[in-house]
Amino acid sequence: MWLPCISYWIRICDYLSMNNKVVTNSSVIEAAFLKAKSQFKGLRKAPVSLIQKNISNSTMRAQPTLFVEEGFNIKRGYKIEISFVSKIDNKTPTSDLPFDVLVGWFAHELGHVLDYHSRSSAEMVVFGIKYLISDTFKQKVERKADILAIQNGFSEQILEAKKYILNHSDLNPLYKRRLEKYYYSIEDIEDIIVEKRARE
Numbered sequence: 001m002w003l004p005c006i007s008y009w010i011r012i013c014d015y016l017s018m019n020n021k022v023v024t025n026s027s028v029i030e031a032a033f034l035k036a037k038s039q040f041k042g043l044r045k046a047p048v049s050l051i052q053k054n055i056s057n058s059t060m061r062a063q064p065t066l067f068v069e070e071g072f073n074i075k076r077g078y079k080i081e082i083s084f085v086s087k088i089d090n091k092t093p094t095s096d097l098p099f100d101v102l103v104g105w106f107a108h109e110l111g112h113v114l115d116y117h118s119r120s121s122a123e124m125v126v127f128g129i130k131y132l133i134s135d136t137f138k139q140k141v142e143r144k145a146d147i148l149a150i151q152n153g154f155s156e157q158i159l160e161a162k163k164y165i166l167n168h169s170d171l172n173p174l175y176k177r178r179l180e181k182y183y184y185s186i187e188d189i190e191d192i193i194v195e196k197r198a199r200e
């Protein structure tokens, strides 16, 4: 009886401390995250934590999470996780990635967070299932994250990140196939930026 209770409270405490927390030893990663987040007007009041940890199959990922406010109100927040090593080549420390590439990459993840933020919790459950089972939906979601990042002023950084990843000489072939299947290409992003500038 006690063990589940203890585990429950540890989880609650963990969620409590998740609100806008930054967990990384790298000042470069922290600065890139804060620069990207400060420019997303739609996320000013959204609790978004950054956590650096070992992740097996991605370099960065954004997920909804829960935390408990004062008065024990359960609120939805978000976390962006970044691995210690880039999955582009499985050797470069993420803290050694060029600053604009990091900012562009965080802007893409914050594009996901903005997308989640506009949905109810019930919609998020359906969203999660569709992302897992539908390639078409996954492609739509990944492309929307880039579009939202560009709309929030990260055209150059999204392009920098895309070029850095896709032109990397040691790009892991499996990772490359995944990128080509779901994400915009360099040329797609260049066209989107030209169209955006023509409208401004």
Ligand SMILES: [Zn+2]
Pocket: 108, 109, 112, 142, 145
């Ligand atoms: Zn993504």
